[in-house]
Amino acid sequence: MSKVKYSHTNLITTDWKKIAKFYIDVFGCIPVGPVRKLSGQRVADGTGLVEPEIEGIHLRLPGYEEDGPTLEVFQYHTIRDETEKFANSRGYTHIAFEVSDLDSVCAKVISAGGWLLGKLARQPVAGVGVCTFVYVRDPDRNIIEVQEWEAV
Structure with missing residues (x-):
């Protein structure tokens, strides 16, 4: 059987620096690794998007060691706006x-x-x-x- 380990949760925003600062300042999340700047055919293949351009950072969640799960705060060049989520919305809320x-x-x-x-x-x-x-x-x-x- 394949080993499974929780890795991260992704959060898409229109201003990744502002939202990352919120999670750092309020909850003590810690930036890990470099700022990600991703684009090209491999990113398109993996996401199923046409010509995606992504920038953002991973924040280690509080209470975990260096290899703990992260909150991935990313900003796409083109963002699709969806309806606002509520506590009882379907899916991840x-x-x-x-x-x-x-x-x-x-x-x-x-x-x-x-x-x-x-x-x-x-x-x-x-x-x-x-x-x-x-x-x-x-x-x-x-x-x-x-x-x-x-x-x-």
Whole structure:
């Protein structure tokens, strides 16, 4: 059987530097590797796009070692706008970060150009603990769940 290891999640934006800075400043993501500037036939073959041009960076997610998964923040020269996602939209809708100070992180989200979608809620999860969480949006309107856990 083939070995499988989670690698990254891709986030497409119209301003990769701005969105990368948001995730670095708010969640402590760490830039890894060089800035990617990708184009040409191989990229076209792999993506199924005609003449794609991509620029962006990988950000190591907090809480992982050097070989941990990354958030790939990319900007295509040509971007296709789609309908905005909501918490109950079909498909991938959000990423989540577990934090130790929910109020502080929510304040950072707002000061960095994001906003709260809801309000703080406490949800007991049997056998796990109590999760205090809220959904927020980054400056590009992507949904992020910010959560803080306490044992019961």
